[in-house]
Amino acid sequence: MTAVPAFTALKLFRVYNHYRVTVGIILLGALFLQSEASISQTFAPYYFRIAAFSYAAVHVFTAFIMLAGFQPVIRHIVFSILLEVSLVTAMMLFGTGIAGGLGNMLVISVAASNIILRSQLGLLVAAISSLCVMGQEIYLLLNDSSNIDSVFRAGVLGVVYFATALLVRNLSYRISASEDLARRRAQNIEELERLNHQIIQRMLTGIIVTNEFGQVRMANQAALSLLGHEPTETLDMLPDDLMERLRDWQLDPGRKSLPFRGSSNRAPVQANFAMLQKEEGQDILIFLEDTGKIAQQAQQLKLASLGRLTAGIAHEIRNPLGAASHAAQLLLESDELNTADRQMTEIILRHAKRMNGIIENVLELSRGKTSTPEMIDLNEWLKTYINDYTAGGTISADIEVIRHKPDIQGRFDASHLSQILNNLIANGLRYSTAKTGYPWVGIVIGEIEDTRQAYLDILDNGPGIDNEQMRHLFEPFFTTDKKGTGLGLYLSKELCEANQAQLDYFKRDEGGSRFRITFPHPKRTT
Template identity: 70%
Template sequence: MLQAPRMSDLSTDVEQTTNRLFRVYNHYRVTVGIILVSALYLQNPSSVSQYLSPFYFEVAVICYLAIHVFTGFLLLAGFRPELRHAMVSVVLELLLISAMLLCGTGVSSGLGNMVVISVAAGNIILRGQLGTLLAAIASLGVVSQEIYRMVAQYSDVDDVFRAGILGVVYFATALLVKNLSIRIATSENLARKRAQNILELERLNHQIIQRMLTGIIVADEKGGVRMANQAAQSLLSVDDSHELTTLPEDLLHRLQEWQNDPSKKTTPFRGSANRAPLQANFAILQKEEGQDILIFLEDTGKIAQQAQQLKLASLGRLTAGIAHEIRNPLGAASHAAQLLLESPELTPPDKQMAEIILRHATRMNGIIENVLSLSRRKVSSPQMLSLIAWLTDFVCDYTAAGTRDAEIEILPLKKDIQGRFDPNHLNQILNNLVGNGLRYSKQESARSWVKLVVGEIEETGQAFIDVIDIGPGINEDQLNHLFEPFFTTDPKGTGLGLYLSKELCEANQAQLDYLTRQEGGGCFRITFPHPKRAI
């Protein structure tokens, strides 16, 4: 939430400004005091005879320097004067100057001009009515001492008149400086408030950028990273303890492609082998000098999920009509083939043909069932699952359903592994993957064996399940078409099992990949979404 500037912050800034001005002014007074003391001991003895009281004049000059030197040491020691301290200090200075005028040669000495600077400085430091009070004290001090000197026959009426003129100058200086200081203070407060608002807006923008799910990177033209939000670091699998300083090679390559042809849309790339592909979009960020590149990274997993929902909705409407038109005649053909097989008069060649008809009718019915189950499935309802316990229950249910000869091993690589997934979808995926693994293992080695390895990727903290078999594996030609619909290496298969499993994984923002094993066999990996990612 954006907060307005606090008055305590503004008052603190005012105090800091006052302390800084007072410190500078005290340096001036120390310098003047040194000059006065030096002049006191270097002046002609004949001029001292014109003083009203040379001794007290000397005392006033030395006190002037000593007090301000002592004030300087207090400031160096960390003393922070308040307004009342500054007021007392300036009033004491005015009294000491008045004492110098009284004990010296009066306004004719020119020391009265120092009061103008003191009044001006006092109005800048104190501001308000206190500045006018200083002008009044200074005027009374100069005029009263000159009247006393005239009574003591050390000055004349002209000197009193000059003292009155100086009093008017003091008031004029106070009024002028006060108005200027008020304007300056108003400008300072306005600038301070604007700076505070800009700072708060900058903090707000920083929080918004850091909380965005879209990765945002600000980079220079050569690929050096100036800023990257948390989503970008997560999508690129950069550890939070490390700072992203340069663009990854794949992203840098796409930046160079975009720089060569800004109208061309770059192809997606993988931030890591265990994450969905990323789509990078680029924009120029103009600056006063040069330009930076603004990079937006979007996780194609969510985009694919939305596209999948639209695709399934269209597929559902299409398959509903096709199923209605095909299943009835297909069921009739299948039933007729079954009746034909029961006929005792059927010759062996005709019986073989009837079995082919029944087998292909059954296969076509399986294809329709798979397509309907894909198009009619509900939106995923992911839950946080304890994968080891869930797999244990799955294996018990699977073997109890008629596959008691199956050997299914569970190998946990870590305790208490959590994964977010729809349990119904995960059950359907593993039924297909484990069934395929058992079937191909038995074909290759006459042993129905599958191992389920449960682990966690160290770089990203994502859970995974590997379904490993001892079958013939998948060659490179088959791998390119493995997850395409209706592609199968089993003559009796429909070619929709892996496609359906892939779609269910994407609906849960998970990944299904095939991993090549050097020791032979096949391995399908389900990579779960990060447990902190909202689906």
């Protein structure tokens, strides 16, 4: 037999004591309401009153001390029930014996003890109750106050006590087994709920559970991050952009929503919706995908395919292209070429070099070398980079560095960052010189206050880019320069995405262009 837990035994004993207090009050009321002649029919009226008062007083006292905070343990409960049996037996002894019907009260006591204790102690209470009832009736018989019939009735009542104990023990065992099963199931459900919560919170996909009116019931950390919130913040309502896409989906569930920016400093977010059925009503499950990561995965597939393609390009194109370039160089060295042929040969050589540059860029892109990001002190790193850049043949270039804070760090692969700045600075110097005649580029080092993300702005005084060109700015082989390959900006953006950073273009109010590299969050390591 499984013992009842202590907190359950205490709760049951508290309820049972309320019953005993009620019975005690009823007994006292009966004593005051009955006539003196009725009381005088008992064997010992004075002691009967004392036993009745004691029964009520003991249980009222027990109620008060439990109300004051006392928590009885099993031995206290057993003692209290045995004291109750003794007082009831005393009332029977000083009253009218078995004929008064007080022995029936012990049936409740035996049943309660087996419900509360659920152990061999319940049978002990039944045994003591039987012995007490039989003992007091035999005592009365020996004093000529009872008869054999009453003793027999006391024996039958003892059998009833044991039958009650066994029946209640069986029922208590079933109840205990059901409680244990319910408790284990509740524990399993609670553990599964905690496990599901941890899994949902650790998912890289943003998860939001909301109702049809946009009231958020749950949002994981990835969702908060994608929407530009801190992990410790609480999201009560959907943002306006997401709410607009939810309404569009409710009108047409088959329609694919357009990406949106949860934060001005993050990549666009793709939202997908699903209905979550419940017993009453329905909720909506929203999945938020970081399009930057999707683009990164697409980039890896693209680079794998491009790698296979460029292996053939390198063999099939570079060899004949090298031969043509070498032949053009030999022709230029000839003294027999006239001016027109020399110009045509220079065109051939120039375009051969341009084609070779395209192949070099494609090969560089196809290698897809895995990025190894590290924390970089941007102020110190830029000093070294600019010294190396100007020492490489661009001494006349005016590269102005504007620092907003003295200590700004970003996570990036240093070699990738060098390649990106090489492209952006070379473009900026070229377009600034073409418009103003002065090779100037500005580099702004800053930090976004809300997200603590570092950024670099590369500024120039060139003509800028119109809206039509902006749509294709980062596409491969798109260029506004006749001498360009159209792969510089594309390669730069691909390298940024490989480092989980962003490369964006903005027009400057004073004219010219501004390219911004937004570094990933410093705590974001994957």
